[in-house]
Amino acid sequence: MIVAERKPLAEIRSFVEDYRRILILGCGTCTTVSLCGGEAEVKIVASGLRISFLHEGRDSEILEDCITRQCEPEFVEVARQKVKDESIEAIVSLGCGVGVNLLAQLLETVPVFPGVNTKFFGAVVEPGMWLEMCAGCGDCILQLTGGICPIARCSKSLLNGPCGGTRDGKCEIGEDVDCAWALIIERMKSLGTLDRLSEMLPARDWSTSRHGGPRRLVHTEVANVNVQETEGEAQ
């Protein structure tokens, strides 16, 4: 999932202190699971802002809502309607950065502010702790590395690692970071495939990642329907 972390209340407050009617909008998917943007966190942020504004005698109204997903237009539509009906002046999104972007695209005149810092694609490894495990680089090589990603998990994204900086299974950047290559080697040893690491992986084509520019994915089976419909209308 996408892992995010709530911004400090003071920072969120600084974004919206000039508005009167503010909607705190949660997201029921990734940020709910990473404990920073679900219903509970919407209440926390809303209460915090209310107390803070009240303390200064500001006349503002903080509304709360949480939609299923901020990254799909049909769910965002619910929020859009609410913004209209309730004359909302500003939104604090507790969805990930994708949610903020889509809201900004769909809500033409209402500003949307980020309430969380979107961190990475990760997994829960123990309660309350997430680890980055995928970099979304667009050309998966996990079949070559025992299912452990050197691009996301090696500090240098080395494809022929480990570098000389690994020590006792830890990365040179800090003792709380596992060396991805130490993990890969252990894993491949236990799979009996360590010898596969003797083959050099050539310089990679990074154009499938963000380095190729903003990416777009078209699922032809679904997208074609729309293309045909549009064409039909044009005729």
Add this chain to the structure above:
Amino acid sequence: MKSGSRLERILEAGHFAVTAEIGPPMSGNPAKVLEKAQLLKGTADAFNITDNQTAVVRMSSVAAAALVLGEGLEPIMQMTCRDRNRLAIQADVLGGSALGLKNCLCITGDHQTSGAAGRLKGHPGAKNVYDVDSIQLVSILRGMRDDALQQGGDPLEEPTPLYIGAAWTPLGDPIEIRPIRLKKKVDAGADFIQTQGVYDVDGFREQMAIIADMGLHERTHILAGIIVPKSLGMLRYMNSSVAGVTVPDRLIQRMAEAKKSAGDDKKEASRRQLAEGIKMSVELIEQVQEIPGVRGVHVQAIESEHLVPEILEKAGLLPRPEMSKKEG
């Protein structure tokens, strides 16, 4: 001859090679480089010019290497993968070549969090590159030399004469991967290898036996790294904090005794530790020289380049062989 560099000619002629290091200054002042070059002239066959070592900004390796070359010493330019993508690296290598640089050491580079291992601020907020890794870089340089090709497939107008080096951490964790890593570097085209500093000669000998069984010692030239220990603190630090470096207790004990022997006289203590460090370095050089497959030494006296001539003299490695351009 792949490059015609002095280092290549020395190694191909079967001489035991010596390389040392010149760290560029944290300024644009050429005098600092020239000073070190004059001090070290004639003491080694080639000199590594480090490239933003430990992720600290210094005069660029290519520029400092050109200055060193101008003084009549042979430089080894270094390229770290941290700071440049494949376009920048290839352009810099061509630029270096135009300036007369023939040797290039390809290294991954410390992560930008390093900042001289925490002694300086550095640039921990920098965006790193690591577009290619050191092994891929070796292979790119080989393509520029042997096939006159850029990595992307476009032709170069002419081949680039290069003697290509790589680093090796023989005793790094996980140790079983280290011979495989070396093989990848050799397969990629590494003409010479400079190792991480060796103190654990027995451990190093074992790794050398493994890579000799793989035939790697005959496909590349391995130069054992010697890092001159200057004090008990430095030895202890390297043992505890430098990845891939293990210092046997015996050496730490010796250095502790050297320090203790001076009593409360701090000046004398540091003098005695330095003398002991020089002695240890000479012994280490003599010991690695005996290991089959070791074709030279790479002596690093970090921020104390002036110690190198004395150490090499005592190790019987001076004067360096005269090499005519035709030899080899």
